[in-house]
Amino acid sequence: MPRKLMKGNHAAVYGAILAGCQAYYGYPITPASEIAEAASLLFPKFGRTFLQAESEVAAINMVYGAAGCGLRVLTGSSGPGISLKMEGISYCAGSALPCVIVDIMRGGPGLGNIGPEQGDYNQVLKGGGHGNYKVIVLAPNSAQEMCDLTMLAFELADKYRNPVFVLTDGVIGQMMEAVELPEPVTELPDKSEWAVYGTADSRHLINSIYLDHDDLERWNRELMKKYEIIQKNEVRVEEYRIDDAEIVTIGYGSSSRVLRSAVDIARERGIKLGMLRPITLFPFPVDEIAELADRGLTGILTVEMSDGQLVDDVNLALRGKMISDLYNRMGGNVPTALEIVENVSELYGV
Amino acid sequence: MNENRKYPFSEIDPDICKGCGLCVASCPKGVLVISDKLNSKGFHFSEYVGEGCIGCGNCFYTCPEPSAVTVYLRNYVPEEVS
Amino acid sequence: MAQKTILRKPRGFIDVYKHKPGAEKDRTHYCPGCGHGILHKLIAEALEDFDIVDKTIVISPVGCSVFAYYYFHTGNLQVPHGRAPAVATSVSRANPDSVVISYQGDGDLAAIGGNNILQAANRGENMVVFFVNNAIYGMTGGQMAPTTLEGQITTTTPYGRNVKTDGYPIQVCEIINQLTAPVYVVRTSLHDMPNIRKTRAAVRKAISNARDKKGFSFVEVLSMCPSGWKMDSVPAQEWIKENMIPRFPLETFRDDSEDTPAIERPVPVMDPDEVKRILEYSALSDSNLEKNPDAAFEKVAVRIAGFGGQGIMSAGIALANVGMEYGYNVSWLPSYGPEMRGGTANCSVKIQSDTVGASECTEPNMVIAMNQPSLEKFEKILVPGGALIYNSTLIDIEPTRTDVEVYPIPITGIADELGNTRVQSMVSVGAFAAVTEMFDPGEIENLMTSLFKGKSDKVMKLNEKAVRKGYEYVKENFS
Ligand SMILES: Cc1ncc(C[n+]2csc(CCOP(=O)(O)OP(=O)(O)O)c2C)c(N)n1
Ligand code: SF4
Ligand code: SF4
Ligand code: SF4
Numbered sequence: 001m002p003r004k005l006m007k008g009n010h011a012a013v014y015g016a017i018l019a020g021c022q023a024y025y026g027y028p029i030t031p032a033s034e035i036a037e038a039a040s041l042l043f044p045k046f047g048r049t050f051l052q053a054e055s056e057v058a059a060i061n062m063v064y065g066a067a068g069c070g071l072r073v074l075t076g077s078s079g080p081g082i083s084l085k086m087e088g089i090s091y092c093a094g095s096a097l098p099c100v101i102v103d104i105m106r107g108g109p110g111l112g113n114i115g116p117e118q119g120d121y122n123q124v125l126k127g128g129g130h131g132n133y134k135v136i137v138l139a140p141n142s143a144q145e146m147c148d149l150t151m152l153a154f155e156l157a158d159k160y161r162n163p164v165f166v167l168t169d170g171v172i173g174q175m176m177e178a179v180e181l182p183e184p185v186t187e188l189p190d191k192s193e194w195a196v197y198g199t200a201d202s203r204h205l206i207n208s209i210y211l212d213h214d215d216l217e218r219w220n221r222e223l224m225k226k227y228e229i230i231q232k233n234e235v236r237v238e239e240y241r242i243d244d245a246e247i248v249t250i251g252y253g254s255s256s257r258v259l260r261s262a263v264d265i266a267r268e269r270g271i272k273l274g275m276l277r278p279i280t281l282f283p284f285p286v287d288e289i290a291e292l293a294d295r296g297l298t299g300i301l302t303v304e305m306s307d308g309q310l311v312d313d314v315n316l317a318l319r320g321k322m323i324s325d326l327y328n329r330m331g332g333n334v335p336t337a338l339e340i341v342e343n344v345s346e347l348y349g350v
Numbered sequence: 351m352n353e354n355r356k357y358p359f360s361e362i363d364p365d366i367c368k369g370c371g372l373c374v375a376s377c378p379k380g381v382l383v384i385s386d387k388l389n390s391k392g393f394h395f396s397e398y399v400g401e402g403c404i405g406c407g408n409c410f411y412t413c414p415e416p417s418a419v420t421v422y423l424r425n426y427v428p429e430e431v432s
Numbered sequence: 433m434a435q436k437t438i439l440r441k442p443r444g445f446i447d448v449y450k451h452k453p454g455a456e457k458d459r460t461h462y463c464p465g466c467g468h469g470i471l472h473k474l475i476a477e478a479l480e481d482f483d484i485v486d487k488t489i490v491i492s493p494v495g496c497s498v499f500a501y502y503y504f505h506t507g508n509l510q511v512p513h514g515r516a517p518a519v520a521t522s523v524s525r526a527n528p529d530s531v532v533i534s535y536q537g538d539g540d541l542a543a544i545g546g547n548n549i550l551q552a553a554n555r556g557e558n559m560v561v562f563f564v565n566n567a568i569y570g571m572t573g574g575q576m577a578p579t580t581l582e583g584q585i586t587t588t589t590p591y592g593r594n595v596k597t598d599g600y601p602i603q604v605c606e607i608i609n610q611l612t613a614p615v616y617v618v619r620t621s622l623h624d625m626p627n628i629r630k631t632r633a634a635v636r637k638a639i640s641n642a643r644d645k646k647g648f649s650f651v652e653v654l655s656m657c658p659s660g661w662k663m664d665s666v667p668a669q670e671w672i673k674e675n676m677i678p679r680f681p682l683e684t685f686r687d688d689s690e691d692t693p694a695i696e697r698p699v700p701v702m703d704p705d706e707v708k709r710i711l712e713y714s715a716l717s718d719s720n721l722e723k724n725p726d727a728a729f730e731k732v733a734v735r736i737a738g739f740g741g742q743g744i745m746s747a748g749i750a751l752a753n754v755g756m757e758y759g760y761n762v763s764w765l766p767s768y769g770p771e772m773r774g775g776t777a778n779c780s781v782k783i784q785s786d787t788v789g790a791s792e793c794t795e796p797n798m799v800i801a802m803n804q805p806s807l808e809k810f811e812k813i814l815v816p817g818g819a820l821i822y823n824s825t826l827i828d829i830e831p832t833r834t835d836v837e838v839y840p841i842p843i844t845g846i847a848d849e850l851g852n853t854r855v856q857s858m859v860s861v862g863a864f865a866a867v868t869e870m871f872d873p874g875e876i877e878n879l880m881t882s883l884f885k886g887k888s889d890k891v892m893k894l895n896e897k898a899v900r901k902g903y904e905y906v907k908e909n910f911s
Contacts, residue, residue, distance in 0.1 A: 002716030005753050005762070017707065022700050025522060045710050047698030049525045053518065054551040061515035061548075065491075065522035068509050073522070091512050175791045176749060176764035178756040181716065184704040196507035196523070198530025200486035205451060205501055207510040212453050254791070261789030336794040366458065370465030370658070370665040376625045393464070408625045410439040411632065414462055414469025416476065416503065421439035 003178040008146040009034035011179045012076065012102050012166060015150030017042060018184045021072040021100070023049040025062035027081060030114040031170035032104035035076035056081035060088030060101075067097035068206040070195030072154050072188065076102035078170075079112065079120050082128070089163055090129030093223075094208030096194075098157035100150065101135075102166040104173035105253075107332040115332015116170035116254055121309040124165050125282055132220050134227045136164040136234065137281040139252040143177035149279070151182065158189045160230055167281060169305060171254035171334060236279035237288050241267065245274025247348055248292055250314055250324065251303040252278050254334060259303055261337035262344075269341065271350045286317040293321035299348045300324040303340060305333075358405030358423040360398045366418040369393035373409035373419060382409055444476025444485050445503050452502040461499055465665025467622045467655025468497050468564060474628075474635045475533070475562065476504065481636075484643055488531040489523055491516040493545070495537030496570040496657075506533075514545025517552035520559045528697040531642045532559040539569045542578040542602050549608075556613030556647040558695050560638045563604060563650065566657035567676060574660040578602040581675055586660075601679050605652045609685040614648040615692045616641055617685040621654035623672035627682070637689070645694040654680055719882045720759045721875040729868040731784030733793040735810050736860070738802025738823070740777050747800070747857030748779035750883070754861060755783035757879055758871050763791040776805055783870065798867070800860055802843065804829060811836075819867050821860070839867060839910055846901045855898035862902025867910075873903060 006014070013035055016024070024039035036052065043050040049066075053059035059075050066073035077085060082103050092099055105120045107113040122128075125137055136156050138149040146168070153164040196204050210216035238256075241263050242248060251259045256277040266273035276292070278285050292300060302311040302324045311326045318324060327343045329335045344350065360382065362373070367389065373396050374382045381402040389395045396409075396418075405423040413419040449457045462469045479485045485505055492500035494513035501508035507530070511519045516534040524532040534552075541549050541563050549561065568586055569575040575588040579601050583592040593601075605619045616638055620631040631653055638649035654676050656668035663671060701707065708714075734751070738744045748764050755762040765780045780793035797818040801807035804827045811820055816835040825844035841863050847856040865871045871879070876899060884892045 002713060002718045003756060004716050005749065005756050005764070014711070017711070020702060022702075023522065023525065042711075044698075046701040046707065048700045049522075051521070051525070054547050057515065058518040058548050058551065061512060061518035062522035064511065064515075065509065065519035066526050068519075069523055069526035071526050087512055088515070095510075171765060171791060174766055176752060177788070177791075178717075178752075178762055181711070181713065184707040186704050188702070196489055196509060196527075198487045198489050198507055198527040198532075203486075203505065203507055205508045205510070207451075207501065207508070209498070209510055215453070257788070258790040260787065264789065334790075334792060336792075337790055338795065368459075368464035372465055372665050372669070375666045375669070405438075407439050411473070411628050412470065412625060414464075414466050414473070415459060416445050416469070416473055417441040417458065419439070420441075423438045 003180050005176050006143060006179050007034055007174060007176050008140070008143045008168065009104065009173040010038045011143040011146035012150045013038040013042060014179070014181060015147035016074045016100070016154070017046065018147070018182060019072060019151040019154035020185050020188050021048070021074045021154060023066045023071050023073045024075065025051050025053050025059045025066070025073065026075045026077065027053050027056045027059050029078045029081045031106055031116070031173050032076045032078045032102065034173070035102055035104070039074070056084035057088065060085035060092070063099045064088055064092055064095070064097060067092065067099040068095070068196055070191035070197065072158070074100050074102070076104065078104050078106045079108045082120055082123065086123070086129035089135065090131050090133060091208055092163045093129070093133035093135060094131060095206050096161040097163070097206065098161050099163050100153040100157055100166065101163060102150070103168070105167070105169040107330070113332050114170065116305065116334055117330060117332060118169055118253060118255070118305040119307065119309070119330070120167065121281070121306055124167055133223060134282055136160065136162055136230060137167050138164065139279055139281050140166060140168050141172060141253050141256045141277065143172070143175060143179050146172065147179050148182065151185070156234065160226060162226070168253045231283040234280055235283045235285050235288070237285045238277040238279055240275040240277070242274035242276060244272055246272040246298045247301065247344055247350070248274045248276055248297055249301045249303055249340070249344075250276050250278070250289070250310070252281065252310070255303050255305055258335055258337050258340065262340040265337050266341045266344060271341070271344060273344060284313050284317065289314055289317035290319060293318050297322070298350070301327055301344060301347065303327045303335060305329055305335070356401065358421060359403045360409050361420045361422065362396050362398060363418050364389050364395040364397070366415050367393060367395035368415060368418070369395050370414065371396065372412045372414070376408040376412040378406055378408065379404055442473065442476040442480045444479035444505060446505045449502045452499070460503065462496065463659045465656055465658040465668060466496070467566060467653065467657070470622050470628060471562060471564060471631070471635070471653055471655065472500070472503055474632045475639070478636045478639045479506070482640060482643060484531050484639070487529060488533060489527065490533045490535060491520045491523065492535055493540050494571070495540045497535050497537060497564065498571065500535050514540050514543070515548055516540070517545065517548045517557070517559070517561065521552050521555070521557050524558050525697065528558070528645070531639060533642070534559055534561045536561065536563055537570065538563070538565045538567065538577045538579040542604050550611070553608050553614050553648050553650065554611045556615070558642060558645050558647055560642045560649045561651065562635075563652040564655045565604070565652055565680065566655045566660065567601070568657050568660040570657045570660045581679055603680060605650065605683070605685050608650050614650055614686060615646050615688045616649035618650070618687070619652040619654070619680060619682050619685070621672055621677065621682055622656060623654065623669040641689045646689045646692045647695055652680070715885055717757055717882055719757050719878060721757050721878055722872040723758050723760070724869050724872045727868060727870045729797070729870055732782065732798055732868055732870065733796045734781045734798040734800060734864070735778055735793050735796045735813070736781065736800040736802070737776065737778035737806030737810050742802045743854060743857040744777040744802060745779055747860050748781045750857050750861050751781045751783070751864060753883055754871065754879060757882055760785060760870070761788050763788045765791040778806065778810070800864070801827065802856070803827065807831060821863055821867065839863065839906060841902070841905055843902070846905060847898060850894065850898055850901065852894065855895060858895045858898035859902035862899035863906050865899070866903045866906030876900065
């Protein structure tokens, strides 16, 4: 299979092009800038649109416009820029516009730093923008997945007419790995039912206003129903040496890469450690995690690069049958495999 | 529409009119007036007095309601209005 | 004789306002005497007269005209406060043959959306902007707008606008006219019939510009807000004349539409075969060179470190590329960020047959140190029994570790002898290959052809020589 060594950020752009993405609108920010740079290099080669917007606010609104015109459209950013995009993302969700947003998380709050972190978890998953909505969130942990999950993101966005996030951290964005480039999509979905093309047949309305309270509540319920279907159909996880595990660690993104190493080291030391990695953060693998509570495990350890954001969702999924412990690093620090193994030994006396 | 009316003339939908009076102020012939009567929305609507309209179109262009005013003209050629 | 009906509701409007909730689907939501309605009518009439209703897309951001989509028989997008020019940008790029209208109020355009309008104008996007200047926030009940006049009383300037604290009313046309790209910039008014007719002419000019793809047209319209101003409609027109026009002079600031060529946008390439051709799929690596079955190292986690300019990152990438060519799983992670500015750079490379876990080499089994600070910093984290390669051309201290294999190699020196310091990274690749024996050296020529695909023979030969020199140095001195 033909492979190319590339950064995760670049792989996302390849994935977008292969998925038939026709427009990129973005504003530079470390550690996501390579996405804009790669798009500026590649998109014009295909006669597709690259535009460096004046701000993230403008960028997400350009995404809104392009999506409203039925295009597959991408934007990429990191923490501070994602904060600025939130109003627009809420509009996209409210108007049922498919679009893909890549967030290469960096250290926060405020300007924080540009090191890898996972502190945008809550802002991306728990609304961030205003109102009753959810976004689908995919969490790649390799350059290959940056490509593959970006392609999937476009599929899911169109399938559910909903914004989709590709959420990862600076490590996955900056890291280079060999990527097998998949085949380009051959057919794009038909959006003529609702998209605006500037023709007599496409005199549609893209809108999120429902002045009548009952109308809006009806729309809210429709969205809820959609999110339930997504929850039912789209959960994706990776399990690593989990079948005979006595202790299970849970993490996504670059911490899950470290967890894989930690599991191997622990196993060498005779500790039966396993890993469960959510690939989709919404839909969250609620059943998969709930099921862990029935296994008689010694412990569940959530490892994240944020202040206990992921562990909240793990504990919700565990429904009080067990309580997950937390091991976290922040500020741009990535936990090391040894650190995690030692923490496991200490916590669980193994 | 009353076919016996004298062209040109202006017709104002009394129910759509919001009674702002802009058309009255804009009519060079002073042939529009605000009625004493109220319409169903409680506005004193504007009325054509029935005579004297020269078809200048002022009332149409100054009226903010898309369908409140219609002006009927004999042998209309668009250029005349622009 | 058949009479022609003239001057009726233009066909640019929807017949029955189906998107409008409630019973009154035959009239607008605008207050009596509101300027928005007049401008709407002029636009709808032009769209009909130019026969472009079908291909028009109206963008309505927040403000009293947020419901413009109730009325225009066009494609419609309702958008966030101030962002219409950004949305109109991508809508116009997506549908280059359409006529895109951004319809904005003064709060929307000149306050919250101030930058968006400037940037869209500066890009010369093919769109028409209708800017309704009514010197107030109408929708939210009459607060101060950026265009509110000095001394004007609004609900948030109860003592009158104080220019010392609230600034001066912004003259937007004058600002837009500072930019190079716009083709048409004009300010008109709705305060009397002659000016409504001038506005009509401006509307038609601007819309025909968009139809002809001439670029960015900007029409500012001084407009009555009887409710916000707490006035009747006719006195409101008088108020514009008396108070607004002195601050906002009516003028055609620019009209370059005649001399401006039509904008052309490319047609996107979507054909999968064409996509693969442009992405150079045929040039992708699938070489799978022979691994050395008796390698000294089964997997390598290497830290490469040195000065910023020493090609540290590219040496790491070269190693990862080599690993990939030999069919290994590889990862490369740079230290990025402020650390880079300090003058030292380092990267982590992993090369192994099984799946790579953590990509940062926190416990490397090899360190390649290209300068002294790097040696001091990274020898500490090397695992016992690991390999420490250092650049003896630039480092004249001895490593402190005794539990590791040490390979002093004059990497810079060897590269200099070859006549190009930049091939240092390839010298280290050669040394790496010799130490790890992960790669079959017989494959080196094939490796070079796939690593330097498309490069000149000279470049390829030089790099090959560098790899060989690094390889041989290790074999000759440390076997
Ligand atoms: C982000 C955001 N901030 C504030 C508002 C509230 N808001 C709605 S309309 C408006 C002012 C609109 O004034 P203008 O653009 O002058 O239009 P007009 O109503 O006068 O036609 C404001 C502040 C909003 N909808 N969104
Ligand atoms: S068309 Fe002119 S003259 Fe006739 S009623 Fe209207 S404003 Fe008056
Ligand atoms: S301008 Fe229109 S709404 Fe106002 S009074 Fe005349 S007809 Fe009525
Ligand atoms: S508040 Fe002012 S701008 Fe808004 S509809 Fe009423 S008159 Fe028009």
